[in-house]
Amino acid sequence: MDNNNDQEILEHHNFIGAETIINKNENGKNDKNSLNTKIEIDHISSESTQGVDLSWKDLSYEITNSKTKKRQKIIENMYGVIEAGEVLGVLGPSGSGKSTLLDVLAGRKDKKLVSGEICLNGKPGQPKHLSTYVMQEHVMNGVLTVRESIQFAADLCFPKSYSAADRRARVQQIITEFGLDRVAESKIGTNFVRGISGGEKRRASIATQILTHPKIIFLDEPTTGLDSAASYNVIKVIVEMAQKYNLTVIASLHQPSTKTFELLDKICLIARGRTVYFGDREPANDFFERAGYPVPSYFNPADHFLYVINSDFNTDKRKGEDYVMKLSNEFKNSRESAEIQEKITTLIHKHQGKEDIVLKVMSKKKSRYERNFFQQFIILLNRCYKNNIRNILLFWIRMSFSISLSLLMVSYWWKLGDKLEQDSVLRRMTAHFYSITLLTSLSVAAVPVFLEERLLFERERSNHFYSAGPYALSHTIMSLPFVLIITLTFTSISYPLVALNNDIYSIINFIILLFLAALASESTVIFISAIIPDFVIAISIASFAHAFWMMSSGYVVTPSTLPLLLSWAYRINYQRYTYEAILVNDFVGLKFGCQELPLAVDDMPLYSCLYGDKSGLSSQFSGADVLQELQYDETKIWLWTVR
Template identity: 55%
Template sequence: MSDIQIINTDSNNSLTTAIDNLDSNEDIREISAATSSTNLINWGTVSLAWENLSYSIKNRKIVENASGVVKPGECMAILGPSGAGKSTLLDLLAGRKDHKNVSGQIYLNGRPGQIKYVSTYVMQEDAIMEVLTVRENIQFAADLCFPASYSDAERRTRVQDIITEFGLDRVADSKIGSMFIRGVSGGEKRRASIATQVITLPKIIFLDEPTTGLDSAASYNVMKAILQMTQKHKLTVIASIHQPSTETYSLFDKLCILGRGRTLYLGGREEAIRYFENLGHKVPNNSNPADHFLDLINSDFLTDKADAEKYLSEFVNGFEGSEAYEVMKSEINNLIEKHKGDRDTRKISSKTTERYQQSFMRQTYILIIRCFKNALRNILLFWSRVILYVCLGLLMGTAWWKVGFHQTSIFERLTTLYFSIAFLSFMSTAGIPGFLEERYLFQRERANRFYSVGPYVLANTLVSIPFICIITISFACVMYPTVELHSGFDRVAIFTGILFLSLLAAESMVVLIASIFPQFISALCMAAFFNGFWMMSAGYIVRPPDIPAGWKWAHYMDYQKYAYEAIIYNDLSGLTFNCEKLSNETGGGIKQYNCYYGDKSGSSAQFSGEDVLRDLGYDSVKIWLWAIMLVVIMIVCRILFYIILRVRRAPS
């Protein structure tokens, strides 16, 4: 099956070379090169046409021989029952499907072209930070998407313009809203989400069911805002839509009606009524034409597959022999013919060099500011954990209140220190919901070329540091003095620092797992499993000498091992513990003692913390080296996190 025709955009031409009108005879390579970024404001208009477009998986045709054209200023709706191929056709036109399974041609102004640099794809789920205001969300999008040559005043002006265009002035400074924050309505949230993705006025906009989950009034307002923007800026808009109301239906200029992947009609909205009437299927009075068409072509309830196929084939054959089909083919041919003499329209490689409007450092800076605001306001990310850790510190302080320096306190000290590392690390899973929400937004923005993976990973890492520091200090301030561990500022500082590094490593592991398993339940289960695994191999539940040889590798890879051993050494070294005094004495009146560690002859009343460390096998611990190991594990997890995001595409 032949690949869809596309064109390379490796050229480094400046945006200033972008032409004012794409209907001129400039080479399509210059067009693509001039727009290998998200700033398309100064572009001219773009017509989108497709011819004999097909897509199949395992010999099953999902879309078959689809053809059509949408011109600047037009808004086309893709209608069809569930499973008709609406979203698939939209993905094909947007270049979001594997070319190995695609055949046919897509034309930009009559010539093959790289569509992703002139378009934006808006998913049906809202991709927006709920704790930021409408204005802040749109402003951050503008800061990322507009060239560095744009002044702050120009960006703010454009942000205000699109707020007005989408009817969001009244709620511009209101937070979007979440389960903890009262915010804007569903329709306003949807309009704000779309506004952040079309801030650069891309010449082609694809919308996947933009009115899903909205009532008829909100759906109408969303589509009205899109239509007004389409007409004002001469954009080309294609939207898949499911059962639009009469009012929403009336906003579209064109219809593409699909049935099991085949085109049953493509043409003007008003002409569709006359077309189906000529086929003997008149739209009843006072009824919604869209509902009538969907009821008419829905063959899902025909029990005989042959009858269903025959029923749809009649519509397909009827359309291919109609005047509407001839008009569509004529429009496509006219676009191609107009540019027939243009030089070099041959197919070349699809590989492109992605370019972004902002430098790596500028992207990182903007994302740090946004991530910091999100973390500061989003209780799910860190603040819920601050509360949890403080409560846990109080529980530990009351359970192991002033453990003292009797030899029986050693077990309590070891348990307290292990609990501090293991369970605080385990509670890092509380940050999964907030991270998954942020990751979903990252996928959408990366797909629309707002920024690259590196700045996002760096910003995510840097922003987490101060909040994890707050979490660590909050816990240490409550737990350390109540348990009465080894006193001294240096000891407290080392304990807090090691715990901080341990939580950084745990956080890095959690975001890595959540990047591999994007669903909340699966991410939570896997994070819990790996935390439990590291708890088992840390050296407390099973002592290092007793760990089976086949699992030794896990012990040395375990970040909890290094944290646990470091804070044990920090607490026990330099301390002196009292042995248990026995009731009986020797004949000479010499007192006898039972010591768990150190000199066990019975004559010594005390032993040192070093004796305990030696007996446990931790006397060779070097705190600075163990701290470095925690940093290395954290960095490795972050690098793997980057690689996973780099190689994994956002779901279509």
């Protein structure tokens, strides 16, 4: 590189795999802002390859059994150590405490229920701000491509000091490292959109979460649901990343194949919340041979270990517990256990008196989000737009339902507005009622999408991608145009063909009122999806809520006949306010003809009027008479809109 001709110098730093560009001005002097960035990064560049050694001892997690009310230890007196650059595989039968151990080490459990000591580089501390936690389910936005998913993560996780070019370069780097180049422009995939394979999804999910090379990575069963080849490739990539960037990796695994097992540096075998073995992978064979359980020839050691330590199928519960206790004590008294205890002590002395710049800088860095509120909002708004426009279930299916339901309404009430007889009043009220209930019911179809979004939000927020505020605001704002489009589509078909009040003021009011009702329904469904994680239960409650509001809106059951216990529902019902306001909007100014009777008084015809003057002398009544009969004459559209 020619320093005299080039306008910029590219300085490579290992810290979180980023590149810092140092610009020069016309005089060849370093730009002040860029120089400050260089100094800040150089301050830690000497320590950037230093990893974090993680150790723990006497670690227990105890809860109160909800049935017996007795204290129950999920994991008990566990100890271990893993150095930077190593990969630890946590193995054990289902329910043995693998995920609990990861949660406790990652700081995801209530500290009041945890006892023992966790050390980072020999010093007591929590790895929460230095780590990322990859959950068992690979939750991703299925309508985005692999590159888009990782790019959004990069935009959120990297500070604003990194240019867009730097972030794109980092995204391409990790795509290549995880072997995702071939599918980089392919969509992740949904139930309606064909996507990438399970192994590729898993790698893409992990890539988005370790983009910034956190010093410690926790993976909860990253190979679940994958075949042996895909599982091997996933763990192989993780091992290579750990070695390349000096990362500390702890992964719980379920029945790894021989090849996958051989990739691990250390293993931790757990049974009934107790450590049965912890240490390097290869010496485990010697330990089990001394314990009387040698690994058979040509047999997968991992399968053999899991078979030996699994006491779940012992019909005698007490014998099963005694068996696990025996194995645990045997390990506790073994030379492998002594080596681990010595290693923990050695690490404390190794780092004693040293200033740990990595822990200091990264702890400070991770104590807040990399992007401010507004930046998070803009990035999430962009992602939300792409999700809404591409997601079939969230928008396009609801749009097609909106068109279908509006045509159905037209078939029932074709040119209803042209018939101003008194028998059309009830039909007119019915048409308005179903306009509200049919349009608001469309939100229930989006429950599956909202539940997926909930899981994605929980994962990304726990890994410090963004806070709740920008996420909620971006989704709220981005939902407005899509709900409005659905409302306009429904109204543009049904309103003119049913031939309701064609006054421009009435049309605009009708659209606004239906739009607000649809938003209220959308908010209700989002709220239910936020508190109910199960799909079947959430969609059942959402459907019940919609039916409940519909029944207490004042059309199916009049307010005067509502049970006292349900009168509160009428007062807070958004469908009630919409229904009343729409009736006022439509009926004011209209005149309806009464039914002429086959009788006459002094040659004067008599009429039967359902509303207004019922003396028999009046041949018509007004829309205001209908509203007065319904006790809606005091309704103010603007006030009901605000409510």
